[in-house]
Amino acid sequence: MFLDRDGTLTQPRHYPSHPDQLVLQPGICTPLRALQERGFALVVVTNQSGLARGLFDLAALDTMHRRLRYLLHRQGVRLDGIYACPHHPRAVVRQYRRICPCRKPSPGMLHSAAHDLGLDVTRSWMIGDSACDIVAGRRAGTRTVLVGHGSTGNAQHPVTTARALRHVLHAVPDTPATGPAR
Numbered sequence: 238m239f240l241d242r243d244g245t246l247t248q249p250r251h252y253p254s255h256p257d258q259l260v261l262q263p264g265i266c267t268p269l270r271a272l273q274e275r276g277f278a279l280v281v282v283t284n285q286s287g288l289a290r291g292l293f294d295l296a297a298l299d300t301m302h303r304r305l306r307y308l309l310h311r312q313g314v315r316l317d318g319i320y321a322c323p324h325h326p327r328a329v330v331r332q333y334r335r336i337c338p339c340r341k342p343s344p345g346m347l348h349s350a351a352h353d354l355g356l357d358v359t360r361s362w363m364i365g366d367s368a369c370d371i372v373a374g375r376r377a378g379t380r381t382v383l384v385g386h387g388s389t390g391n392a393q394h395p396v397t398t399a400r401a402l403r404h405v406l407h408a409v410p411d412t413p414a415t416g417p418a419r
């Protein structure tokens with residue numbers, strides 16, 4: 238289960254750079270626990286071009302992600318991984334200025350996570366609130382759920398939709414939790 242961060246797991250915010258700015262979307266922990274119990278790995282995949290734009294540094298991102306893990310963990314949700322892309326083609330921070338294979342809609346972060354965690358992408362889902370999430374999932378070979386009111390960006394590829402992450406159990410069929418993590 239690949240999860241977008243800003244606007245999906247957490248409330249939308251323009252380039253959050255401080256842990257206090259990460260606020261979980263309401264009601265998400267019950268469905269996330271249920272997915273975890275079904276055998277899904279929970280992996281965050283997030284574009285963080287704020288790094289490329291010099292708005293915060295890796296240490297700040299780390300602090301934010303420790304906070305994210307804590308907020309979820311105290312409600313029984315354990316993240317199996319957090320993958321963040323720091324790059325942008327027009328980055329002001331030179332070390333992050335490149336066209337990379339990880340920035341969504343490219344599927345690089347999903348590929349890395351699948352490799353690292355031994356996930357079967359064909360039994361995985363990418364859940365996000367924007368077209369780039371859906372395209373990244375499709376390119377990686379996952380099924381996809383668009384949450385909120387975002388555009389799919391490509392009507393030829395129908396995706397499952399849910400009003401918000403808290404409603405996602407209705408969108409993800411009750412797959413038997415057998416075999417390796419997904």
Ligand SMILES: [Zn+2]
Binds near residue numbers: 322338339340
């Ligand atoms: Zn990248």
